[in-house]
Amino acid sequence: MIVGKRDSITKDYMENPARFADLFNGFCFHGAEKVAPDKLRDMDTTSVVVPYGTDGVAVPTQKYRDVLKVLTKTDGKTAYCILGVENQSEIHTAMPVRNMLYDAMTFANQISAVANSRKNNHNKACNSAEFLSGFYRSDKLLPVITIVVHWGADEWDAPLSLQEMYPKDIDDSVRQYSPDYHINLVSPAMMSDDKLDFFKSDLREVLKFIKYSKDKQRIHDLVDNNPKFKSLNREAVQTISVCANVDFKIPEGEEQIDMCKAIEDMKEDVRMEERLTAIRNLMKKMGWSAQEAMDALMLPADEQKQYSALI
Secondary structure, eight states: OOOHHHHHHHHHHHHHHHHHHHHHHHHHHOOOOOOOOOGGEEEEOOOEEBBBTTOOOOOOOEEEEEEEEEEEEETTEEEEEEEEEEEESOTTTTTTHHHHHHHHHHHHHHHHHHHHHHHHHTTOOSSHHHHHOOOOOOOOOOOOEEEEEOSSOOOEEEEESSSGGSTSSSSSHHHHHHHOOEEEEOGGGGSSHHHHOOOOTTTTHHHHHTTTOOOHHHHHHHHHHHHGGGSSEHHHHHHHHHHHHHHOOOOOSEEEOHHHHHHHHHHHHHHHHHHHHHHHHHHHHHOOOHHHHHHHHHHHHHHHHHHHHHH
């Protein structure tokens, strides 16, 4: 259930064109604004691959990518390349194969689209080779770039390439002619702050918080010394909350959240729960009333009213 919630929230978070563009600008171009949000167009994230069952019967299987967009040229109409994001709340030990399949299906869909277009327009092939494939020698494919975003605080300890998944003792000649595929990985625990600073949107703050989420002192220093955390977008705070396992109180209807206050509110909730537990334990073990237990703990009068309503 928690993983499903993370997947849903991170998908919604990365569908935002500004963050999506920022991810590619930061990772591929060191922060240079090469991908403009207004030049991105949503694509269908479903693809159909036809594997073969044991009896040789083709079985259509639908695969879903997380976020897929086409980047257009300066005219905003002509496609330039296809960009995809795969969100991983957990480490996937076969990610190179999974991503390779997604990218291959995206290329295959392009060829199918060209072939269908030519068929519908009754275009005649120049020769049998072009007729069979439906893809002419003059046709071109759009490049496909997929970035895997790991939303965890741990380092990615799974293979980053297909070659890493082969046996170590495989013959070099076999390895030389075997295909390879590398994944483009964004994993905050494995990135320096300088690299994370390539991102210009609130993606930077989200990834930094996740990176240091297991170090309370670093988190406090990060939030206290970065004014961006004083007013962070609601979606960013929700993403931090589910990915870093931090139960923030996010006020209903507020779009900008003060993370400093959210952390203090969370700490106060923990303190209240600890006091309530202490009061209840004294009542049970000593047979005291709630008032006697609170007096024994020397709680201020204004706090006693709060706890009395909760016991």
